[in-house]
Amino acid sequence: MTVYTNTPYDRLTVGMEAEATRLCVADDLYVFAHASGNMNPLHLPKEDGDLDGKPEAIAPSAWLAALISGVLGSRLPGPGTLYKSQALRFLGRAEAGDTVTAKVRLTALGDGREATFDTWIEAEDGTRLAEGEAVVIAPEKSQDFKARDVPGLTVQSHVHFDRLIAEAEHLDPIPTAVVAPESADSLAGAVLGWKHTLITPILVGSAAKIANAAIEAGVSIEGLELIDEPDHARAAARAVALVHEGRAQAVMKGHLHTDTLLRAVIKREGGLRTGRRLSHVFVMDVPGVDHLVLVTDAAINIAPDLETKVDIVQNAIDLGRALGIEQPKVGVLSAVETVTPNIPSTLDAAVLSKMAERGQIKGGIVDGPLAMDNAVDLEAAATKGIKSLVAGRADILVAPNLEAGNMIAKQLTFVAHAEAGGIVIGASVPVILSSRADDDKARLASCAVAALYAARRPMP
Known part of the structure; x- marks a missing residue:
């Protein structure tokens, strides 16, 4: 956790400097557009704002100005600082992919804890993109601030x-x-x-x-x-x-x-x-997850028996490999991660895992039973003491029945803001099942x- 330490007014001296370097990424531009309401297409990464046939992804000048605010509020003087004024001249542009540095230098101290700073933004080669002057009210007391209460952001780019x-x-x-x-x-x-x-x-x-x-x-x-x-x-x-x-x-x-x-x-x-049962595989792009997530079967097999689950798993592995996952990691889901005779899905999961070990299911690594949390989260798997090549990093989630699979897919779509596509596997050709709720x-x-x-x- 980052700790931010301030410099109160009585410890400020003229000539003090601070800076912060930032890589401008596409997500920054989307977040700024939502926070500011500035939907100028020149600043949106995939839009052609000047109709020249290619997207621009130019960082808004106000985004650059906000970097100066970040230095003043987080570094010098730091937590407890309030703006009085900010004057800026914009001399150049930054785009997504550029690295920029915001710098401040204390030039004067005044009454009422007033502090005046020269402020500027530099490109990676030292060229100035903006320059000006800020006047702030410096904090009165020393403070260390831990940013534990600032939630993270997930940008819905798929x-x-x-x-x-x-x-x-x-x-x-x-x-x-x-x-x-x-x-x-x-x-x-x-x-x-x-x-x-x-x-x-x-x-x-x-x-x-x-x-x-x-x-x-x-x-x-x-x-x-x-x-x-x-x-x-x-x-x-x-x-x-x-x-x-x-x-x-x-x-x-x-x-x-x-x-x-x-x-x-x-x-x-x-x-x-063909020789296999048909099964449906949802292919899901979940914001914040660094790989595709495949969910099966949520559309065809209502209460699959063990023999059917073998085909469901093999179909999903074959699709995962076709999508570029060299050796898909398959988590066979249940309510618990231990084999429990009173929960039949745990027995099926254990058998499927052993069948994969013996080569009866090919092309992937299969493990189960796994609960949803320890199938997708490494920390949850470690907390439960599960040592597995699949736990915490599953590419494919195999639901115990259609109801569970459908719930998982819809929760990921409507709660986690995932995009979901998918096809039916097991026929001689792929079958695309679309939904009226699907977007482009x-x-x-x-x-x-x-x-x-x-x-x-x-x-x-």
């Missing part, structure tokens, strides 16, 4: 999804049969994936409803193949047939019931079955996940 989308954009777009994209949101998601070169949609559904959805969404479907099939069950069957014909490499849910789509996918004759980033991420899995899926 860098992991940005990486996945960028990687997938370099691949050839995968032909994707989109079933019944007959609402504005479902059609817009497919078109968005198309615009980002992640998928090439083949629209299968009511031509009239799809045309109306395009008008409502304000998107153009010119150039896309459209197969007119108003009946949802027959549309799902046609999408599956497109896969068998080699014309589609993925299937995407539009505005129809999930059961209707999956019924065509898992059909014994003419479906997309989540829809793009789901398309990117499907494209990366289709290109990189491990061979059995």
Whole structure:
């Protein structure tokens, strides 16, 4: 914990100096925009504020001024200081990625504990970006301040999804049969994936409803193949047939019931079955977590038995590897981290761990049972005395049943502000399940996940 020590007025002497160096990062600009209300796009990292075709990410001049306030309030005179005035001339600009130093020099002392400082900001090469004068009321008494009551900040930038989308954009777009994209949101998601070169949609559904959805969404479907099939069950069957014909490499849910789509996918004759059970994997970008978090199964298998859980775990490992996790760490969750006969999910977790040790589950490290806290938090794992390659650092969270998995995914989304995309694994091609609640980033991420899995899926 940082301790800030002040210099009270009676110990100040003219000529005293202090400084602080700061790397300007994109998150600083977002935090300043929210704190100040200054939404000038010149200062927002991903926006093109001057319409020259590229983002600027220029640090607001007032952000530079705030660095001087930081030196005066934290270093010299330090805690207990109050501003009377600040005059500044801005001579240059800083951008995200630049290192700047704020400096102050005491030039005069006056009545009423008044202290006058020369103030300036320097770039890394010493060039002055701002200069001026500050007058403050210096603290009367000595003080050491521990910043224990200042909460941390989590900026909701989803860098992991940005990486996945960028990687997938370099691949050839995968032909994707989109079933019944007959609402504005479902059609817009497919078109968005198309615009980002992640998928090439083949629209299968009511031509009239799809045309109306395009008008409502304000998107153009010119150039896309459209197969007119108003009946949802027959549309799902046609999408599956497109896969068998080699014309589609993925299937995407539009505005129809999930059961209707999956019924065509898992059909014994003419479906997309493989030797594994289907399972859904949420791929989640959680602010403050330095890696992707995969949650399974939260959408298909209601109360999976042990045999089904084997497939759920293997499906998730295969997806994790396709997304760039070399050896995914799988935490099999339960309410407790000890094997307890009265809690069947702990027995399943222990068996799954042993099966992975014996090579019956391949490509990842599996451990369980683990409770949620010690699966994702190293300190919690250490407190419980758990020694494991997975505990505290799990990439994949395997829920004991659909209810638990759904709760975990929604809590991460709506409480921890995670973005969630995901696909169904276990069929011969990935199946993208979209939700009306998904925003553009989540829809793009789901398309990117499907494209990366289709290109990189491990061979059995």
